[in-house]
Amino acid sequence: MIRITRVCLALAVLAALPTAACGKEGSPPGKGPATDRLPHYQVAQGFQLPDSPTWKRAKKRGYFVVGAKEDQPYLGEKDPATGTYSGFDIEIAKMMSASLGFAPGTIRFKTIASANRETALQNGQIDYYVGTYTINAMRKKLVGFAGPYFMAGQDLLVRKNEHGIDGPQDLDGKRVCSAAGSTPYQRIKKDYPKAILIAYDTYSVCVDNLLTYQVDAVTTDDAILIGYAAKAPGELRVVGRSFSEEPYGIGVPRSDNALRFALDDALEAREKNGDWKRAYEATLGLSGVPAPTPPAIDRYPAS
Secondary structure: OOHHHHHHHHHHHOOOOOOOOOOOOOOOOOOOHHHHOOOOOOOOOOOOOOOOOOOOHHHOOOOOEEEEOOOEOOOOOOOOOOOOOEEEHHHHHHHHHHHHOHHHHHHHEOOOOOHHHHHHHOOOOOOOOOOOEEOOHHHHHHEEEEEEEEOOOEEEEEOOOOOOOOOOOOOOOOEEEEEEOOHHHHHHHHOOOOOEEEEOOOOHHHHHHHOOOOOOEEEHHHHHHHHHHHHHOOOOEEOOOOOOOEEEEEEOOOOOHEEEEEEEHHHHHHHOOOOOHHHHHHHHHHHOOOOOOOOOOOOOOOO
Protein backbone atom coordinates (compact mmCIF):
# COMPACT_ATOMS: atom_id res chain seq x y z
CA MET A 1 0.00 0.00 0.00
CA ILE A 2 2.86 2.36 0.81
CA ARG A 3 4.46 1.72 -2.59
CA ILE A 4 1.17 2.45 -4.40
CA THR A 5 0.74 5.68 -2.46
CA ARG A 6 4.26 6.80 -3.37
CA VAL A 7 3.78 6.13 -7.06
CA CYS A 8 0.39 7.86 -7.13
CA LEU A 9 1.89 10.88 -5.39
CA ALA A 10 4.78 10.95 -7.83
CA LEU A 11 2.45 10.80 -10.80
CA ALA A 12 0.43 13.68 -9.38
CA VAL A 13 3.60 15.75 -9.15
CA LEU A 14 4.59 14.78 -12.68
CA ALA A 15 1.45 16.43 -13.99
CA ALA A 16 3.02 19.72 -12.95
CA LEU A 17 6.34 19.06 -14.66
CA PRO A 18 7.02 19.88 -18.33
CA THR A 19 6.48 17.19 -20.95
CA ALA A 20 6.50 14.35 -18.44
CA ALA A 21 7.51 11.12 -20.13
CA CYS A 22 4.63 9.07 -18.75
CA GLY A 23 2.12 11.92 -18.41
CA LYS A 24 -0.91 12.31 -20.60
CA GLU A 25 -0.55 14.36 -23.73
CA GLY A 26 -1.74 17.87 -23.08
CA SER A 27 -1.04 17.83 -19.35
CA PRO A 28 -1.10 21.37 -17.92
CA PRO A 29 2.32 23.01 -17.89
CA GLY A 30 3.91 23.82 -14.55
CA LYS A 31 4.44 27.28 -13.15
CA GLY A 32 6.86 29.33 -15.22
CA PRO A 33 7.83 32.92 -15.99
CA ALA A 34 4.91 35.33 -16.33
CA THR A 35 4.82 36.57 -19.92
CA ASP A 36 3.67 40.06 -18.95
CA ARG A 37 6.66 40.49 -16.63
CA LEU A 38 9.38 39.60 -19.13
CA PRO A 39 11.72 42.39 -20.26
CA HIS A 40 11.47 44.04 -23.66
CA TYR A 41 14.72 44.43 -25.59
CA GLN A 42 15.48 47.37 -27.84
CA VAL A 43 16.33 46.24 -31.36
CA ALA A 44 19.53 47.66 -32.89
CA GLN A 45 18.63 49.70 -35.95
CA GLY A 46 20.73 49.46 -39.10
CA PHE A 47 22.98 46.77 -37.64
CA GLN A 48 25.27 45.07 -40.17
CA LEU A 49 27.64 42.10 -39.80
CA PRO A 50 28.80 41.32 -43.37
CA ASP A 51 31.76 39.20 -42.23
CA SER A 52 29.43 36.65 -40.62
CA PRO A 53 27.98 34.07 -43.03
CA THR A 54 25.53 33.01 -40.32
CA TRP A 55 24.22 36.55 -39.86
CA LYS A 56 23.91 37.05 -43.63
CA ARG A 57 21.82 33.86 -43.97
CA ALA A 58 19.58 35.04 -41.14
CA LYS A 59 19.25 38.47 -42.75
CA LYS A 60 18.16 36.88 -46.00
CA ARG A 61 15.50 34.73 -44.34
CA GLY A 62 14.46 37.43 -41.87
CA TYR A 63 15.06 35.63 -38.57
CA PHE A 64 17.46 33.54 -36.53
CA VAL A 65 17.01 29.82 -35.92
CA VAL A 66 18.12 29.23 -32.33
CA GLY A 67 18.78 25.90 -30.67
CA ALA A 68 17.40 25.51 -27.16
CA LYS A 69 16.26 23.10 -24.47
CA GLU A 70 12.57 22.50 -23.83
CA ASP A 71 12.50 20.66 -20.50
CA GLN A 72 14.43 22.90 -18.10
CA PRO A 73 12.16 24.99 -15.83
CA TYR A 74 13.03 28.69 -15.64
CA LEU A 75 15.90 28.13 -18.15
CA GLY A 76 14.56 26.67 -21.37
CA GLU A 77 11.05 25.25 -21.30
CA LYS A 78 8.46 24.66 -24.00
CA ASP A 79 4.75 24.92 -23.30
CA PRO A 80 3.29 21.79 -24.92
CA ALA A 81 -0.04 23.54 -25.48
CA THR A 82 1.23 26.66 -27.24
CA GLY A 83 4.72 25.71 -28.39
CA THR A 84 6.08 28.84 -26.67
CA TYR A 85 9.58 28.70 -25.16
CA SER A 86 10.40 30.50 -21.91
CA GLY A 87 13.21 30.83 -19.38
CA PHE A 88 16.51 32.61 -18.77
CA ASP A 89 18.30 31.00 -21.73
CA ILE A 90 15.40 31.97 -23.96
CA GLU A 91 15.69 35.57 -22.76
CA ILE A 92 19.43 35.54 -23.50
CA ALA A 93 18.64 34.35 -27.03
CA LYS A 94 16.07 37.13 -27.46
CA MET A 95 18.36 39.93 -26.31
CA MET A 96 21.11 38.63 -28.61
CA SER A 97 18.72 38.68 -31.54
CA ALA A 98 17.75 42.26 -30.72
CA SER A 99 21.38 43.33 -30.49
CA LEU A 100 22.04 41.83 -33.91
CA GLY A 101 19.17 43.75 -35.51
CA PHE A 102 16.34 41.21 -35.40
CA ALA A 103 13.14 41.57 -33.37
CA PRO A 104 13.15 38.89 -30.64
CA GLY A 105 9.68 37.77 -31.65
CA THR A 106 10.97 36.59 -35.01
CA ILE A 107 13.23 33.86 -33.53
CA ARG A 108 12.43 30.29 -34.55
CA PHE A 109 13.43 28.13 -31.60
CA LYS A 110 14.38 24.53 -32.22
CA THR A 111 14.82 21.91 -29.51
CA ILE A 112 18.22 20.24 -29.75
CA ALA A 113 19.31 17.47 -27.38
CA SER A 114 22.64 17.84 -25.56
CA ALA A 115 24.29 15.10 -27.61
CA ASN A 116 23.37 16.81 -30.91
CA ARG A 117 24.42 20.43 -30.28
CA GLU A 118 27.76 20.37 -32.09
CA THR A 119 26.29 18.60 -35.10
CA ALA A 120 23.39 21.05 -35.31
CA LEU A 121 25.80 24.01 -35.38
CA GLN A 122 28.20 22.36 -37.81
CA ASN A 123 25.57 21.44 -40.39
CA GLY A 124 23.72 24.77 -40.27
CA GLN A 125 20.59 23.37 -38.67
CA ILE A 126 20.68 26.29 -36.22
CA ASP A 127 22.39 29.70 -36.21
CA TYR A 128 23.34 29.76 -32.54
CA TYR A 129 22.56 27.74 -29.44
CA VAL A 130 21.52 28.92 -25.98
CA GLY A 131 20.79 26.03 -23.65
CA THR A 132 22.94 25.43 -20.54
CA TYR A 133 25.87 24.81 -22.89
CA THR A 134 29.07 24.51 -20.85
CA ILE A 135 32.19 25.97 -22.46
CA ASN A 136 35.14 23.58 -22.39
CA ALA A 137 38.33 22.96 -24.36
CA MET A 138 37.05 19.86 -26.11
CA ARG A 139 33.94 21.59 -27.42
CA LYS A 140 35.96 24.60 -28.56
CA LYS A 141 37.60 22.29 -31.10
CA LEU A 142 34.18 21.73 -32.67
CA VAL A 143 32.22 24.98 -32.20
CA GLY A 144 32.74 28.56 -31.10
CA PHE A 145 31.48 30.11 -27.86
CA ALA A 146 30.41 33.62 -26.96
CA GLY A 147 30.29 34.44 -23.27
CA PRO A 148 30.05 32.96 -20.76
CA TYR A 149 26.79 34.58 -19.67
CA PHE A 150 26.23 32.49 -16.51
CA MET A 151 28.30 30.39 -14.10
CA ALA A 152 26.63 27.24 -12.81
CA GLY A 153 27.96 24.29 -10.83
CA GLN A 154 27.17 20.60 -10.93
CA ASP A 155 24.94 19.38 -8.09
CA LEU A 156 22.51 16.60 -7.21
CA LEU A 157 18.71 16.51 -7.10
CA VAL A 158 17.21 13.96 -4.69
CA ARG A 159 13.83 13.19 -3.17
CA LYS A 160 13.10 15.41 -0.20
CA ASN A 161 13.01 12.45 2.19
CA GLU A 162 16.42 11.18 0.99
CA HIS A 163 19.03 11.51 3.73
CA GLY A 164 21.78 9.23 2.44
CA ILE A 165 23.06 11.42 -0.38
CA ASP A 166 24.82 14.63 0.67
CA GLY A 167 27.28 14.89 -2.22
CA PRO A 168 28.95 12.91 -5.00
CA GLN A 169 30.98 10.95 -2.46
CA ASP A 170 27.74 9.15 -1.50
CA LEU A 171 26.91 7.85 -4.98
CA ASP A 172 28.64 4.43 -4.78
CA GLY A 173 26.07 1.84 -5.86
CA LYS A 174 23.39 4.51 -6.40
CA ARG A 175 21.45 4.87 -9.62
CA VAL A 176 22.27 8.35 -10.95
CA CYS A 177 20.53 9.87 -13.96
CA SER A 178 21.80 12.55 -16.34
CA ALA A 179 21.52 13.61 -19.98
CA ALA A 180 23.44 11.60 -22.54
CA GLY A 181 26.45 13.51 -23.87
CA SER A 182 26.34 16.13 -21.13
CA THR A 183 29.30 17.40 -19.12
CA PRO A 184 27.73 16.26 -15.80
CA TYR A 185 27.30 12.73 -17.15
CA GLN A 186 30.94 12.56 -18.20
CA ARG A 187 32.15 13.91 -14.84
CA ILE A 188 30.26 11.26 -12.84
CA LYS A 189 31.51 8.55 -15.18
CA LYS A 190 35.12 9.66 -14.77
CA ASP A 191 35.30 10.79 -11.14
CA TYR A 192 32.72 8.55 -9.46
CA PRO A 193 32.90 5.25 -11.37
CA LYS A 194 31.08 3.24 -8.67
CA ALA A 195 27.85 5.13 -9.35
CA ILE A 196 25.37 3.36 -11.62
CA LEU A 197 24.81 5.81 -14.46
CA ILE A 198 21.51 6.06 -16.31
CA ALA A 199 21.27 8.33 -19.36
CA TYR A 200 18.33 9.82 -21.27
CA ASP A 201 18.07 12.56 -23.89
CA THR A 202 16.33 14.94 -21.48
CA TYR A 203 16.52 15.76 -17.79
CA SER A 204 12.73 15.71 -17.48
CA VAL A 205 12.78 11.93 -17.96
CA CYS A 206 15.44 11.69 -15.25
CA VAL A 207 13.21 13.67 -12.89
CA ASP A 208 10.25 11.44 -13.73
CA ASN A 209 12.35 8.42 -12.80
CA LEU A 210 13.49 10.06 -9.57
CA LEU A 211 9.92 10.73 -8.50
CA THR A 212 8.90 7.15 -9.24
CA TYR A 213 11.85 5.67 -7.28
CA GLN A 214 13.58 4.24 -10.36
CA VAL A 215 16.75 6.27 -9.76
CA ASP A 216 18.28 7.68 -6.57
CA ALA A 217 19.52 11.04 -7.84
CA VAL A 218 19.61 13.31 -10.87
CA THR A 219 22.80 15.24 -11.62
CA THR A 220 23.35 18.29 -13.74
CA ASP A 221 23.98 21.99 -13.19
CA ASP A 222 22.48 23.56 -10.09
CA ALA A 223 20.58 26.16 -12.13
CA ILE A 224 18.63 23.39 -13.86
CA LEU A 225 18.02 21.44 -10.66
CA ILE A 226 16.81 24.52 -8.77
CA GLY A 227 14.10 24.94 -11.39
CA TYR A 228 12.87 21.38 -10.98
CA ALA A 229 12.93 21.59 -7.18
CA ALA A 230 10.95 24.85 -7.34
CA LYS A 231 8.23 23.07 -9.30
CA ALA A 232 7.87 20.27 -6.74
CA PRO A 233 9.19 21.69 -3.44
CA GLY A 234 7.35 19.11 -1.38
CA GLU A 235 8.97 16.21 -3.18
CA LEU A 236 12.40 17.29 -4.38
CA ARG A 237 15.43 19.15 -3.05
CA VAL A 238 18.85 20.14 -4.32
CA VAL A 239 21.71 18.86 -2.16
CA GLY A 240 23.28 22.31 -2.37
CA ARG A 241 26.96 21.39 -2.59
CA SER A 242 28.15 22.08 -6.11
CA PHE A 243 31.29 20.26 -7.20
CA SER A 244 32.26 21.95 -10.47
CA GLU A 245 32.20 25.22 -12.38
CA GLU A 246 30.05 25.25 -15.50
CA PRO A 247 30.39 28.44 -17.60
CA TYR A 248 27.38 28.67 -19.91
CA GLY A 249 28.16 29.99 -23.38
CA ILE A 250 26.34 30.73 -26.62
CA GLY A 251 27.33 28.14 -29.19
CA VAL A 252 28.08 29.35 -32.74
CA PRO A 253 29.65 27.77 -35.83
CA ARG A 254 33.37 27.43 -35.12
CA SER A 255 34.56 29.40 -38.13
CA ASP A 256 32.18 32.34 -37.58
CA ASN A 257 34.38 34.54 -35.40
CA ALA A 258 32.55 37.68 -36.50
CA LEU A 259 29.32 36.37 -35.01
CA ARG A 260 31.06 35.22 -31.83
CA PHE A 261 32.68 38.59 -31.21
CA ALA A 262 29.43 40.43 -31.96
CA LEU A 263 27.62 38.27 -29.39
CA ASP A 264 30.37 38.99 -26.84
CA ASP A 265 29.80 42.71 -27.40
CA ALA A 266 26.04 42.25 -27.10
CA LEU A 267 26.32 40.33 -23.83
CA GLU A 268 28.56 42.97 -22.33
CA ALA A 269 26.16 45.74 -23.33
CA ARG A 270 23.09 43.91 -22.01
CA GLU A 271 24.80 43.25 -18.70
CA LYS A 272 25.71 46.93 -18.35
CA ASN A 273 22.25 48.27 -19.22
CA GLY A 274 20.48 45.95 -16.77
CA ASP A 275 18.75 43.69 -19.30
CA TRP A 276 20.70 40.63 -18.08
CA LYS A 277 19.60 41.15 -14.47
CA ARG A 278 16.00 41.87 -15.45
CA ALA A 279 15.91 38.68 -17.52
CA TYR A 280 17.29 36.66 -14.60
CA GLU A 281 14.82 38.11 -12.09
CA ALA A 282 11.88 37.33 -14.40
CA THR A 283 12.95 33.70 -14.87
CA LEU A 284 15.54 31.94 -12.70
CA GLY A 285 15.01 34.51 -9.99
CA LEU A 286 11.50 33.12 -9.44
CA SER A 287 13.15 30.14 -7.74
CA GLY A 288 14.16 32.45 -4.90
CA VAL A 289 17.89 32.51 -5.73
CA PRO A 290 19.05 36.14 -6.19
CA ALA A 291 20.86 37.26 -9.33
CA PRO A 292 24.60 36.60 -9.19
CA THR A 293 27.27 38.75 -10.76
CA PRO A 294 27.67 37.74 -14.42
CA PRO A 295 30.98 36.01 -15.17
CA ALA A 296 33.73 37.76 -17.12
CA ILE A 297 33.41 37.31 -20.87
CA ASP A 298 36.18 35.21 -22.40
CA ARG A 299 37.14 36.90 -25.66
CA TYR A 300 39.50 34.21 -26.80
CA PRO A 301 41.29 34.85 -30.12
CA ALA A 302 40.11 33.63 -33.49
CA SER A 303 41.45 30.25 -34.54
